[in-house]
Amino acid sequence: MNIGELAKRTGLSSSRIRFYERAGLLTTVDRGPNGYRTYPPQAVLVLTLITTAQNAGFSLEEIRRLLPSDLERWQHDGLLEALRRKVADIEALEARLAENKAQLVSLIADIEAKPDDIDCATNARRVLSRVVGQETESHLEGAGDIKPTGKASRRWQTKAG
Amino acid sequence: MNIGELAKRTGLSSSRIRFYERAGLLTTVDRGPNGYRTYPPQAVLVLTLITTAQNAGFSLEEIRRLLPSDLERWQHDGLLEALRRKVADIEALEARLAENKAQLVSLIADIEAKPDDIDCATNARRVLSRVVGQETESHLEGAGDIKPTGKASRRWQTKAG
DNA sequence: CATAACCTTTGAGTTAAGTTTAAGGTCAAG
DNA sequence: CTTGACCTTAAACTTAACTCAAAGGTTATG
CATH class of the missing domain: 1.10.1660.10 (Multidrug-efflux Transporter Regulator; Chain: A; Domain 2)
Structure with missing residues (x-):
């Protein structure tokens, strides 16, 4: 052909x-x-x-x-291992996503629980400061990015449509 | 700062x-x-x-x-809507990930399920034909890649380490 | 035999998400 | 007042995974 x-x-x-x-x-x-x-x-x-x-x-x-x-003679030991590593990658990302989502959801709850006696701007500040605190604890500063398997994993994006 | x-x-x-x-x-x-x-x-x-x-x-x-x-709207009150959009985005991504993972997992299972009485080459053919069958249905030929959120999703790779 | 539809190669261009380099201005310390 | 750490810009470079263009050879069809 x-x-x-x-x-x-x-x-x-x-x-x-x-x-x-x-x-x-x-x-x-x-x-x-x-x-x-x-x-x-x-x-x-x-x-x-x-x-x-x-x-x-x-x-x-x-x-x-x-x-x-x-x-016909591929080495399926290496293949299996690679496949499993990839699954592990995905699972790590899933955990990470779940974490992010939980954060957002609790943020939403937090905002909705706004005391009636403070104004919107103050509430926004209250909420934002909470986010910053969270973020710097859990995600920042080199420590644990995703990279569960290999070097850097930072490719998997929609094309910004 | x-x-x-x-x-x-x-x-x-x-x-x-x-x-x-x-x-x-x-x-x-x-x-x-x-x-x-x-x-x-x-x-x-x-x-x-x-x-x-x-x-x-x-x-x-x-x-x-x-x-x-x-x-910028976080100061005003579109905040909740934005957060909910974000959660929806994350959920879309979770679905995308789950799909990918399911594919990998079933592929792994398929490879491991090699009957003891067939040789490696035959198993390879068996697995391959399954992959092909799947793919032509689900992924190939422009039709429907993953894209839950946006356009084309084809970026998420370890750097071939 | 013309011409369209294939095929070839080489080399350059593209996009995303940055990094690196060059050439220089600013600032704090000793 | 010099040294080193910091900051500025513009422009070039990087990598992956391709695509496109140019210039030409081949083949099927009317």
């Missing part, structure tokens, strides 16, 4: 497929006598696997290290 | 703080007669909110759109 066909079947752009090849992620590629790339049907699997892993939060570099040249 | 002090208190680099100002995220800044930036104590809170939101998966652009309406 040519690159256009593969692109169609995977939903990826041809340039992206070439890029993956250049990056050492897609090795199951041959050349026809005309110089055209020719792919076995298996390439669809490989590309699917790559995008799946990406969706799960793996960088291409991580994927490159996990993907065996021979799909 | 000067920028160095603010940096120390938030754990961020000065360059990053200046960058956030340039990006329109940090507006609570004044200039001394020497040209130095001068921050009110509140700036610590703003930066804390920014990094917290980042950790929760928001892009700076999203944060920029949320912040001014948030913090």
Whole structure:
């Protein structure tokens, strides 16, 4: 199959497929006598696997290290470990999110519990000072950012739509 | 407070703080007669909110759109609405995370459930075909990636450590 | 045989979220 | 009055994961 066909079947752009090849992620590629790339049907699997892993939060570099040249003989020990690490990452973030959410929720409760005899501005100050106190205790100052597994984890964002 | 002090208190680099100002995220800044930036104590809170939101998966652009309406109205009474929006955002993110995690967990289970009597290569094929089946349904072909909150979500990766 | 639709390579551009560098002004201490 | 720590700006650099453009070769179709 040519690159256009593969692109169609995977939903990826041809340039992206070439890029993956250049990056050492897609090795199951041959050349026809005309110089055209020719792919076995298996390439669809490989590309699917790559995008799946990406969706799960793996960088291409991580994927490159996990993907065996021979799909049939991948080392699933390393793979399993990596998958579990990723799950742990997600769990850490979940805990963190839950914490943030609980904070917000209790903030809301705090605001709603505003004594009737103080004005809005004073209440705002009361609430804000509470937030600052919380934040500096739990999140700031280098101590525990997320990074449960590896180096820095700071990529997973909606594109600010 | 000067920028160095603010940096120390938030754990961020000065360059990053200046960058956030340039990006329109940090507006609570004044200039001394020497040209130095001068921050009110509140700036610590703003930066804390920014990094917290980042950790929760928001892009700076999203944060920029949320912040001014948030913090400047925090003095007035749109506060509750803003907080509730934030909680809703967090819940959306939690859903996103849960989805990703579920995918990983089921993949792990699938790999581990390898019957004792088949070899590694066969297991690989079995798992792979499952992944492909899943993916073409749920992720591939432009259709519906995760995006609970915004547009495209494809950033959340460890740095391939 | 023309022409559109493929394919090739190389190299440059893009975006996000910063960091680094260069060249300089300011301030507190000794 | 010099030294070092701090601050300023503008501009360039960084990384990941691509995309785009240019300039050209190939192939299928009318």
